Structures are given as C-alpha cells and as structure tokens.
Amino acid sequence: MSVLRLIVFVLTAGFAPPALAVEISLSCGTIGSQHNICQQSIDRWEKQTGHTVRLVQVPQKTNDQLEFFRLRLAQPDPSNPLDVVKIDSIWINFVEQYLLDLSPYTQGAENEHFTRLVTNATFQDQLKAMPLWSGVGLFYYRKDLLDAYGEPVPRTYAEMEAIAARIQAAERQRNPDFWGFIFEATPGEGLTCNSLEWIEAMGGAPILDADGRVRVNDAEALATLQRVKGWIGTISPPQVLDFNNESARRFFQNGNALFMRNWPYAWALSQKSDSPLVGKVGVTTLPAGPQGSGGTHGGWYLGVSKHTAHPEIAADLVAFMTNKEEQLQRALFNSQNPTRPALYADPDIRNVSEFFQVVFGGLQMALNRPNARLRGSYVYVSNTWSQAVHDFLASPEADPKPVFDHLQEQLERLERRGW
Numbered sequence: 577m578s579v580l581r582l583i584v585f586v587l588t589a590g591f592a593p594p595a596l597a598v599e600i601s602l603s604c605g606t607i608g609s610q611h612n613i614c615q616q617s618i619d620r621w622e623k624q625t626g627h628t629v630r631l632v633q634v635p636q637k638t639n640d641q642l643e644f645f646r647l648r649l650a651q652p653d654p655s656n657p658l659d660v661v662k663i664d665s666i667w668i669n670f671v672e673q674y675l676l677d678l679s680p681y682t683q684g685a686e687n688e689h690f691t692r693l694v695t696n697a698t699f700q701d702q703l704k705a706m707p708l709w710s711g712v713g714l715f716y717y718r719k720d721l722l723d724a725y726g727e728p729v730p731r732t733y734a735e736m737e738a739i740a741a742r743i744q745a746a747e748r749q750r751n752p753d754f755w756g757f758i759f760e761a762t763p764g765e766g767l768t769c770n771s772l773e774w775i776e777a778m779g780g781a782p783i784l785d786a787d788g789r790v791r792v793n794d795a796e797a798l799a800t801l802q803r804v805k806g807w808i809g810t811i812s813p814p815q816v817l818d819f820n821n822e823s824a825r826r827f828f829q830n831g832n833a834l835f836m837r838n839w840p841y842a843w844a845l846s847q848k849s850d851s852p853l854v855g856k857v858g859v860t861t862l863p864a865g866p867q868g869s870g871g872t873h874g875g876w877y878l879g880v881s882k883h884t885a886h887p888e889i890a891a892d893l894v895a896f897m898t899n900k901e902e903q904l905q906r907a908l909f910n911s912q913n914p915t916r917p918a919l920y921a922d923p924d925i926r927n928v929s930e931f932f933q934v935v936f937g938g939l940q941m942a943l944n945r946p947n948a949r950l951r952g953s954y955v956y957v958s959n960t961w962s963q964a965v966h967d968f969l970a971s972p973e974a975d976p977k978p979v980f981d982h983l984q985e986q987l988e989r990l991e992r993r994g995w
Contacts, residue, residue: 600628614631674881678705682703685899709914758837776869831853
C-alpha cells in the first residue's frame with residue numbers, strides 16, 4: 577500500500593467519541609488468526625466511534641457454532657447480549673428470522689459487493705447480512721509437469737480427462753502412486769459443492785430445478801455423476817471417496833497428483849517455504865463443460881440480531897468491517913478475499929499477487945448453493961444428497977437411478993410439508 581493511502585486511512589479513522597458510548601457484543605473468533613483479524617478492525621472502529629466491542633466466546637466446532645447462534649438469537653439473554661454475529665454463507669437461512677434487515681442502514685453499500693453474495697443473504701427483499709470475505713472452488717495444477725509434457729492448462733473437463741490420463745501414465749514410471757485428478761468426495765458439504773459444480777458445468781438440475789422444485793433424480797445430472805464415477809480408479813484414486821479438502825490438499829502437495837479441485841486456502845500453503853511444490857503449482861478457475869463453468873462460493877458474513885438494544889450502532893460496526901478500506905487491509909495483510917469487485921482492480925492488491933485475480937474470476941462465475949430456497953432444511957437436504965452421491969460413486973452399480981429415485985421420493989415428502 578502506498579504511504580499516502582496509509583496516511584489517509586489513518587487520518588480518516590476519526591477520533592471524536594460519541595456523546596454516549598455503548599458496548600457492542602460480537603462473535604468473530606476468539607482465538608487464533610480469525611480473532612486477530614477481527615480485532616484489528618475492531619480497534620479501528622473503536623478509535624473512530626468511541627464505542628467498545630466485547631468478543632463473545634463461541635464453540636470451536638462448526639456445527640456447534642450454528643446451534644449456538646440459533647439458540648442465542650432465538651432466546652436472547654439481556655444480561656449477556658449477542659449484537660453482531662459472524663456467520664457462514666450457508667447459515668444465514670437458518671437464522672435469518674432473528675436478524676435485522678440491514679438495508680435501512682447500508683446506504684446502498686450492498687450494491688458494491690458481488691451480486692450473488694448479496695442475493696445469498698437476501699430474504700423477502702430484506703438484507704439479513706453483509707459479506708465479510710469470500711472463497712470459491714478453484715482448479716490447481718502442476719505447472720512444472722504441464723510444461724515438461726508440453727500440455728496446456730485444461731479449459732474443459734474433456735481436456736482435463738485426456739491430459740490427466742496421459743501424464744498420469746508417464747509419471748507412474750517414477751511414482752506408482754501418482755494420479756491425474758483429485759477432489760473431495762467424502763460425504764459432507766464439500767462433496768455437495770463439488771457435485772453442484774460438476775452438474776452446473778456438464779449438465780443437469782443441481783438438486784432443485786429452475787422452478788425451485790426438488791429434482792435430485794434429473795436424468796442429465798445422473799449422467800454427469802456417471803461420468804465422474806468413471807474417473808475413480810482411472811484418473812482419480814479410490815481414496816478420493818475418503819478425501820476432505822485438507823486430505824486432498826496434502827495428497828496433492830506431497831506430489832501425488834496433477835490436478836486438484838480445492839478452496840483458495842490451499843494456494844498459500846502450496847507456496848510456503850517448506851512445501852515440496854514451491855513454484856511448481858498454478859491455479860485457475862474450474863474447467864468448463866457444455867453448460868459453462870463455475871465454482872461454489874463460500875465465505876463469511878456479518879449480521880445484526882433483531883434483539884439488539886443498539887441497532888444503528890451495531891449496523892455501523894457491520895458497515896465498517898465490510899467497507900472498502902477494511903477489506904483492502906485484510907486482503908493486503910491477511911490474504912483474505914474481498915467481496916467487492918472493485919477491489920480486485922486496486923493497484924495495491926494487483927501488486928501483491930496474481931492469485932487475487934484468479935479468485936476474482938472465480939467469484940464472477942460463483943455458484944450459490946440452494947440454501948436460500950431450502951431455508952432451514954438445507955443442511956438435511958445437503959447431507960442426504962452428498963451421502964447419496966458418495967454411495968453411488970463408491971458402489972459397483974453403474975445405474976444411479978434407483979438411489980436417486982428413492983431420495984427424490986424422500987425429499988418430495990419434505991417439500992410438501994414446506995422447507
């Protein structure tokens with residue numbers, strides 16, 4: 577960042593305290609890097625406004641955090657309030673009824689974020705949270721091996737399949753454990769993301785059809801899953817069925833795969849000084865199919881409890897932590913991906929790393945999971961869907977129809993009762 581910009585940022589932070597300072601409680605990580613990143617923004621907001629922030633201890637396990645938020649927001653404790661919450665992108669639909677509509681307080685700032693991210697947090701025309709930082713599914717590749725074999729970075733899944741098979745066969749002469757393509761296929765949210773990306777690219781209805789009706793036995797989608805099943809044991813190792821994002825990353829970083837689908841965090845780890853692949857990895861957006869290309873987006877938002885005693889001040893904290901300058905700070909010093917398209921053209925960010933431009937390309941094409949439409953049923957639907965996908969990929973059966981016809985009947989009953 578230029579010296580001039582840093583000076584302007586410091587000077588505009590403000591020093592005048594309000595007539596009556598209040599304390600705002602915030603859940604935003606209480607240990608480790610997430611705590612430190614939040615605390616940096618908090619310190620600047622406190623200095624600007626004169627208000628104070630109390631960080632609320634939350635459970636460490638992700639699923640426990642969701643239950644914690646649901647309980648604390650639905651049954652607030654006046655003696656121990658929770659004013660502002662940091663929530664995962666797929667949690668908003670579970671707690672949106674307890675969150676304040678932020679649109680009266682944002683002065684249109686939501687229009688400066690990626691539209692898909694704002695849509696994900698909008699319910700019945702009410703903005704229930706603001707994007708804090710984001711991620712998207714990306715395609716990692718061994719650029720040293722592509723160069724050595726004279727192959728381009730694949731732009732389509734068909735190209736990926738052919739290049740993976742060729743280089744895998746050649747590399748097996750020196751590494752019998754080498755594979756062409758790895759991804760996350762253990763049951764869970766990661767497999768839901770992967771499968772939605774495959775279907776969006778190669779064809780089919782991604783859990784819901786265009787009218788929002790459940791359609792997990794869509795013929796085109798099942799054909800896509802059959803194609804993916806064909807990868808396992810040919811260009812993908814059987815153990816991908818047990819891979820989560822981290823075990824896939826380790827497998828790739830140990831030099832045992834040519835291509836990998838993973839999240840942005842894997843890039844920085846691949847470039848650490850102790851990584852065997854420093855300088856040997858490239859990253860780009862996911863390959864395309866006949867229907868196009870897109871990675872599912874993930875990330876975090878900030879929302880305000882409907883029960884806060886200080887809605888305007890709590891909303892001001894959210895606006896501050898998600899504003900342009902704060903997102904710029906987090907990108908430059910913490911490598912967190914902004915949710916504002918304009919920041920990816922910022923010269924300071926462009927000078928830090930070309931990686932941010934890859935993320936920008938991915939976010940422009942990012943896919944929303946159907947959590948907004950499925951509301952409180954999303955986790956159940958996602959879990960049953962990913963389990964069915966996993967079971968089919970692991971099964972010796974070639975026909976997916978029986979498994980997904982049964983799931984269709986099961987989810988239709990839930991749909992009739994209302995999501």
